Amino acid sequence: MPLGTSPDTAPLAACDPGKNLDDACHDVESKISRTDSKASLLLAFNGAVLAGLASVADKDLPLPAQFAGGAAVLALAASAVLLLLVVRPNLGGRGRVVREGFPCWAQLSEDDLLNAMRQDTRLTRVRSLSIIAVAKFERLARAVDVILAALALLLVAAVLAVAG
Structure with missing residues:
Protein backbone atom coordinates (compact mmCIF):
# COMPACT_ATOMS: atom_id res chain seq x y z
CA MET A 1 0.00 0.00 0.00
CA PRO A 2 1.54 3.37 -0.95
CA LEU A 3 2.31 5.87 1.78
CA GLY A 4 -0.42 8.37 2.51
CA THR A 5 -3.32 6.07 1.67
CA SER A 6 -5.55 4.24 4.04
CA PRO A 7 -7.12 0.83 3.59
CA ASP A 8 -10.59 2.41 3.79
CA THR A 9 -10.55 4.73 0.79
CA ALA A 10 -13.94 3.79 -0.64
CA PRO A 11 -16.10 6.84 -1.27
CA LEU A 12 -18.79 7.51 1.31
CA ALA A 13 -21.49 7.10 -1.30
CA ALA A 14 -20.52 3.43 -1.65
CA CYS A 15 -21.13 2.79 2.08
CA ASP A 16 -24.21 0.78 2.99
CA PRO A 17 -25.76 2.53 6.02
CA GLY A 18 -28.07 -0.43 6.64
CA LYS A 19 -25.15 -2.85 6.85
CA ASN A 20 -23.22 -0.39 9.02
CA LEU A 21 -26.18 -0.09 11.39
CA ASP A 22 -26.55 -3.87 11.57
CA ASP A 23 -22.81 -4.22 12.24
CA ALA A 24 -22.96 -1.50 14.90
CA CYS A 25 -25.90 -3.21 16.65
CA HIS A 26 -24.08 -6.54 16.71
CA ASP A 27 -20.84 -4.91 17.87
CA VAL A 28 -22.45 -3.09 20.79
CA GLU A 29 -24.46 -6.18 21.77
CA SER A 30 -21.25 -8.23 21.85
CA LYS A 31 -19.52 -5.55 23.96
CA ILE A 32 -22.38 -5.69 26.46
CA SER A 33 -22.11 -9.46 26.58
CA ARG A 34 -18.35 -9.21 27.17
CA THR A 35 -18.78 -6.79 30.08
CA ASP A 36 -21.35 -9.09 31.66
CA SER A 37 -18.97 -12.06 31.30
CA LYS A 38 -16.05 -10.12 32.77
CA ALA A 39 -18.19 -8.89 35.66
CA SER A 40 -19.31 -12.45 36.39
CA LEU A 41 -15.72 -13.66 36.50
CA LEU A 42 -14.72 -10.80 38.79
CA LEU A 43 -17.69 -11.49 41.08
CA ALA A 44 -16.49 -15.10 41.39
CA PHE A 45 -12.96 -13.83 42.11
CA ASN A 46 -14.30 -11.51 44.83
CA GLY A 47 -16.24 -14.39 46.35
CA ALA A 48 -13.16 -16.62 46.40
CA VAL A 49 -11.03 -13.91 48.04
CA LEU A 50 -13.73 -13.17 50.61
CA ALA A 51 -14.06 -16.89 51.36
CA GLY A 52 -10.31 -17.07 51.85
CA LEU A 53 -10.42 -14.09 54.18
CA ALA A 54 -13.24 -15.67 56.15
CA SER A 55 -10.98 -18.65 56.80
CA VAL A 56 -8.45 -16.42 58.61
CA ALA A 57 -11.03 -14.31 60.44
CA ASP A 58 -10.64 -16.32 63.65
CA LYS A 59 -6.84 -15.94 63.69
CA ASP A 60 -5.21 -13.65 66.23
CA LEU A 61 -3.68 -10.97 63.98
CA PRO A 62 -2.01 -7.70 65.00
CA LEU A 63 -4.39 -4.75 65.12
CA PRO A 64 -2.81 -2.91 62.11
CA ALA A 65 -3.19 -6.08 60.03
CA GLN A 66 -6.84 -6.34 61.11
CA PHE A 67 -7.48 -2.74 60.05
CA ALA A 68 -5.83 -3.25 56.65
CA GLY A 69 -7.72 -6.53 56.19
CA GLY A 70 -10.99 -4.91 57.19
CA ALA A 71 -10.43 -2.10 54.70
CA ALA A 72 -9.71 -4.72 52.02
CA VAL A 73 -12.98 -6.51 52.82
CA LEU A 74 -14.88 -3.22 52.53
CA ALA A 75 -13.19 -2.51 49.19
CA LEU A 76 -14.08 -5.99 47.92
CA ALA A 77 -17.69 -5.44 49.00
CA ALA A 78 -17.74 -2.09 47.16
CA SER A 79 -16.35 -3.71 44.02
CA ALA A 80 -18.98 -6.46 44.27
CA VAL A 81 -21.70 -3.79 44.34
CA LEU A 82 -20.21 -2.15 41.22
CA LEU A 83 -20.03 -5.52 39.49
CA LEU A 84 -23.63 -6.31 40.39
CA LEU A 85 -24.63 -2.99 38.83
CA VAL A 86 -22.80 -4.03 35.65
CA VAL A 87 -24.87 -7.19 35.27
CA ARG A 88 -28.12 -5.63 36.48
CA PRO A 89 -30.61 -5.47 33.59
CA ASN A 90 -31.76 -2.06 32.40
CA LEU A 91 -35.52 -2.43 32.05
CA GLY A 92 -36.28 1.24 32.46
CA GLY A 93 -37.89 2.87 35.46
CA ARG A 94 -36.25 4.79 38.30
CA GLY A 95 -34.65 7.32 35.98
CA ARG A 96 -33.43 4.76 33.44
CA VAL A 97 -34.88 5.30 29.99
CA VAL A 98 -35.38 2.50 27.49
CA ARG A 99 -36.65 3.75 24.15
CA GLU A 100 -36.28 0.59 22.11
CA GLY A 101 -36.31 -3.16 22.48
CA PHE A 102 -38.32 -5.62 24.51
CA PRO A 103 -38.87 -3.41 27.62
CA CYS A 104 -40.51 -0.84 25.37
CA TRP A 105 -42.38 -3.45 23.31
CA ALA A 106 -43.84 -5.03 26.43
CA ALA A 116 -43.24 -0.36 15.77
CA MET A 117 -42.08 -3.45 13.88
CA ARG A 118 -42.60 -1.59 10.61
CA GLN A 119 -40.11 1.11 11.62
CA ASP A 120 -36.34 0.99 11.27
CA THR A 121 -35.16 1.66 14.83
CA ARG A 122 -31.54 0.63 14.35
CA LEU A 123 -30.23 4.17 14.97
CA THR A 124 -32.09 4.35 18.27
CA ARG A 125 -30.98 0.81 19.14
CA VAL A 126 -27.31 1.57 18.45
CA ARG A 127 -27.47 4.74 20.52
CA SER A 128 -29.40 3.13 23.41
CA LEU A 129 -27.18 0.07 23.52
CA SER A 130 -24.07 2.25 23.32
CA ILE A 131 -25.22 4.26 26.35
CA ILE A 132 -25.79 1.01 28.26
CA ALA A 133 -22.42 -0.39 27.15
CA VAL A 134 -20.50 2.74 28.19
CA ALA A 135 -22.14 2.71 31.64
CA LYS A 136 -21.29 -0.99 32.06
CA PHE A 137 -17.66 -0.45 31.00
CA GLU A 138 -17.29 2.51 33.37
CA ARG A 139 -18.60 0.48 36.31
CA LEU A 140 -16.43 -2.47 35.32
CA ALA A 141 -13.33 -0.23 35.19
CA ARG A 142 -14.16 1.26 38.61
CA ALA A 143 -14.69 -2.21 40.06
CA VAL A 144 -11.30 -3.37 38.77
CA ASP A 145 -9.65 -0.29 40.31
CA VAL A 146 -11.31 -1.03 43.65
CA ILE A 147 -10.28 -4.71 43.46
CA LEU A 148 -6.68 -3.64 42.83
CA ALA A 149 -6.85 -1.35 45.86
CA ALA A 150 -8.26 -4.24 47.93
CA LEU A 151 -5.42 -6.50 46.82
CA ALA A 152 -2.90 -3.82 47.79
CA LEU A 153 -4.55 -3.58 51.22
CA LEU A 154 -4.40 -7.36 51.56
CA LEU A 155 -0.70 -7.25 50.76
CA VAL A 156 -0.22 -4.60 53.45
CA ALA A 157 -2.25 -6.72 55.90
CA ALA A 158 -0.13 -9.78 55.12
CA VAL A 159 3.10 -7.86 55.64
CA LEU A 160 1.80 -6.43 58.91
CA ALA A 161 0.66 -9.89 60.06
CA VAL A 162 4.07 -11.42 59.32
CA ALA A 163 5.97 -8.48 60.82
CA GLY A 164 3.83 -8.91 63.91
Missing part, protein backbone atom coordinates in the same frame (compact mmCIF):
# COMPACT_ATOMS: atom_id res chain seq x y z
CA GLN A 107 -45.76 -1.82 27.12
CA LEU A 108 -47.29 -1.51 23.64
CA SER A 109 -50.65 -2.71 22.44
CA GLU A 110 -50.60 -5.28 19.67
CA ASP A 111 -51.41 -2.62 17.07
CA ASP A 112 -48.70 -0.29 18.37
CA LEU A 113 -46.24 -3.18 18.43
CA LEU A 114 -47.06 -4.07 14.83
CA ASN A 115 -46.55 -0.41 13.91
Whole structure:
Protein backbone atom coordinates (compact mmCIF):
# COMPACT_ATOMS: atom_id res chain seq x y z
CA MET A 1 0.00 0.00 0.00
CA PRO A 2 1.54 3.37 -0.95
CA LEU A 3 2.31 5.87 1.78
CA GLY A 4 -0.42 8.37 2.51
CA THR A 5 -3.32 6.07 1.67
CA SER A 6 -5.55 4.24 4.04
CA PRO A 7 -7.12 0.83 3.59
CA ASP A 8 -10.59 2.41 3.79
CA THR A 9 -10.55 4.73 0.79
CA ALA A 10 -13.94 3.79 -0.64
CA PRO A 11 -16.10 6.84 -1.27
CA LEU A 12 -18.79 7.51 1.31
CA ALA A 13 -21.49 7.10 -1.30
CA ALA A 14 -20.52 3.43 -1.65
CA CYS A 15 -21.13 2.79 2.08
CA ASP A 16 -24.21 0.78 2.99
CA PRO A 17 -25.76 2.53 6.02
CA GLY A 18 -28.07 -0.43 6.64
CA LYS A 19 -25.15 -2.85 6.85
CA ASN A 20 -23.22 -0.39 9.02
CA LEU A 21 -26.18 -0.09 11.39
CA ASP A 22 -26.55 -3.87 11.57
CA ASP A 23 -22.81 -4.22 12.24
CA ALA A 24 -22.96 -1.50 14.90
CA CYS A 25 -25.90 -3.21 16.65
CA HIS A 26 -24.08 -6.54 16.71
CA ASP A 27 -20.84 -4.91 17.87
CA VAL A 28 -22.45 -3.09 20.79
CA GLU A 29 -24.46 -6.18 21.77
CA SER A 30 -21.25 -8.23 21.85
CA LYS A 31 -19.52 -5.55 23.96
CA ILE A 32 -22.38 -5.69 26.46
CA SER A 33 -22.11 -9.46 26.58
CA ARG A 34 -18.35 -9.21 27.17
CA THR A 35 -18.78 -6.79 30.08
CA ASP A 36 -21.35 -9.09 31.66
CA SER A 37 -18.97 -12.06 31.30
CA LYS A 38 -16.05 -10.12 32.77
CA ALA A 39 -18.19 -8.89 35.66
CA SER A 40 -19.31 -12.45 36.39
CA LEU A 41 -15.72 -13.66 36.50
CA LEU A 42 -14.72 -10.80 38.79
CA LEU A 43 -17.69 -11.49 41.08
CA ALA A 44 -16.49 -15.10 41.39
CA PHE A 45 -12.96 -13.83 42.11
CA ASN A 46 -14.30 -11.51 44.83
CA GLY A 47 -16.24 -14.39 46.35
CA ALA A 48 -13.16 -16.62 46.40
CA VAL A 49 -11.03 -13.91 48.04
CA LEU A 50 -13.73 -13.17 50.61
CA ALA A 51 -14.06 -16.89 51.36
CA GLY A 52 -10.31 -17.07 51.85
CA LEU A 53 -10.42 -14.09 54.18
CA ALA A 54 -13.24 -15.67 56.15
CA SER A 55 -10.98 -18.65 56.80
CA VAL A 56 -8.45 -16.42 58.61
CA ALA A 57 -11.03 -14.31 60.44
CA ASP A 58 -10.64 -16.32 63.65
CA LYS A 59 -6.84 -15.94 63.69
CA ASP A 60 -5.21 -13.65 66.23
CA LEU A 61 -3.68 -10.97 63.98
CA PRO A 62 -2.01 -7.70 65.00
CA LEU A 63 -4.39 -4.75 65.12
CA PRO A 64 -2.81 -2.91 62.11
CA ALA A 65 -3.19 -6.08 60.03
CA GLN A 66 -6.84 -6.34 61.11
CA PHE A 67 -7.48 -2.74 60.05
CA ALA A 68 -5.83 -3.25 56.65
CA GLY A 69 -7.72 -6.53 56.19
CA GLY A 70 -10.99 -4.91 57.19
CA ALA A 71 -10.43 -2.10 54.70
CA ALA A 72 -9.71 -4.72 52.02
CA VAL A 73 -12.98 -6.51 52.82
CA LEU A 74 -14.88 -3.22 52.53
CA ALA A 75 -13.19 -2.51 49.19
CA LEU A 76 -14.08 -5.99 47.92
CA ALA A 77 -17.69 -5.44 49.00
CA ALA A 78 -17.74 -2.09 47.16
CA SER A 79 -16.35 -3.71 44.02
CA ALA A 80 -18.98 -6.46 44.27
CA VAL A 81 -21.70 -3.79 44.34
CA LEU A 82 -20.21 -2.15 41.22
CA LEU A 83 -20.03 -5.52 39.49
CA LEU A 84 -23.63 -6.31 40.39
CA LEU A 85 -24.63 -2.99 38.83
CA VAL A 86 -22.80 -4.03 35.65
CA VAL A 87 -24.87 -7.19 35.27
CA ARG A 88 -28.12 -5.63 36.48
CA PRO A 89 -30.61 -5.47 33.59
CA ASN A 90 -31.76 -2.06 32.40
CA LEU A 91 -35.52 -2.43 32.05
CA GLY A 92 -36.28 1.24 32.46
CA GLY A 93 -37.89 2.87 35.46
CA ARG A 94 -36.25 4.79 38.30
CA GLY A 95 -34.65 7.32 35.98
CA ARG A 96 -33.43 4.76 33.44
CA VAL A 97 -34.88 5.30 29.99
CA VAL A 98 -35.38 2.50 27.49
CA ARG A 99 -36.65 3.75 24.15
CA GLU A 100 -36.28 0.59 22.11
CA GLY A 101 -36.31 -3.16 22.48
CA PHE A 102 -38.32 -5.62 24.51
CA PRO A 103 -38.87 -3.41 27.62
CA CYS A 104 -40.51 -0.84 25.37
CA TRP A 105 -42.38 -3.45 23.31
CA ALA A 106 -43.84 -5.03 26.43
CA GLN A 107 -45.76 -1.82 27.12
CA LEU A 108 -47.29 -1.51 23.64
CA SER A 109 -50.65 -2.71 22.44
CA GLU A 110 -50.60 -5.28 19.67
CA ASP A 111 -51.41 -2.62 17.07
CA ASP A 112 -48.70 -0.29 18.37
CA LEU A 113 -46.24 -3.18 18.43
CA LEU A 114 -47.06 -4.07 14.83
CA ASN A 115 -46.55 -0.41 13.91
CA ALA A 116 -43.24 -0.36 15.77
CA MET A 117 -42.08 -3.45 13.88
CA ARG A 118 -42.60 -1.59 10.61
CA GLN A 119 -40.11 1.11 11.62
CA ASP A 120 -36.34 0.99 11.27
CA THR A 121 -35.16 1.66 14.83
CA ARG A 122 -31.54 0.63 14.35
CA LEU A 123 -30.23 4.17 14.97
CA THR A 124 -32.09 4.35 18.27
CA ARG A 125 -30.98 0.81 19.14
CA VAL A 126 -27.31 1.57 18.45
CA ARG A 127 -27.47 4.74 20.52
CA SER A 128 -29.40 3.13 23.41
CA LEU A 129 -27.18 0.07 23.52
CA SER A 130 -24.07 2.25 23.32
CA ILE A 131 -25.22 4.26 26.35
CA ILE A 132 -25.79 1.01 28.26
CA ALA A 133 -22.42 -0.39 27.15
CA VAL A 134 -20.50 2.74 28.19
CA ALA A 135 -22.14 2.71 31.64
CA LYS A 136 -21.29 -0.99 32.06
CA PHE A 137 -17.66 -0.45 31.00
CA GLU A 138 -17.29 2.51 33.37
CA ARG A 139 -18.60 0.48 36.31
CA LEU A 140 -16.43 -2.47 35.32
CA ALA A 141 -13.33 -0.23 35.19
CA ARG A 142 -14.16 1.26 38.61
CA ALA A 143 -14.69 -2.21 40.06
CA VAL A 144 -11.30 -3.37 38.77
CA ASP A 145 -9.65 -0.29 40.31
CA VAL A 146 -11.31 -1.03 43.65
CA ILE A 147 -10.28 -4.71 43.46
CA LEU A 148 -6.68 -3.64 42.83
CA ALA A 149 -6.85 -1.35 45.86
CA ALA A 150 -8.26 -4.24 47.93
CA LEU A 151 -5.42 -6.50 46.82
CA ALA A 152 -2.90 -3.82 47.79
CA LEU A 153 -4.55 -3.58 51.22
CA LEU A 154 -4.40 -7.36 51.56
CA LEU A 155 -0.70 -7.25 50.76
CA VAL A 156 -0.22 -4.60 53.45
CA ALA A 157 -2.25 -6.72 55.90
CA ALA A 158 -0.13 -9.78 55.12
CA VAL A 159 3.10 -7.86 55.64
CA LEU A 160 1.80 -6.43 58.91
CA ALA A 161 0.66 -9.89 60.06
CA VAL A 162 4.07 -11.42 59.32
CA ALA A 163 5.97 -8.48 60.82
CA GLY A 164 3.83 -8.91 63.91
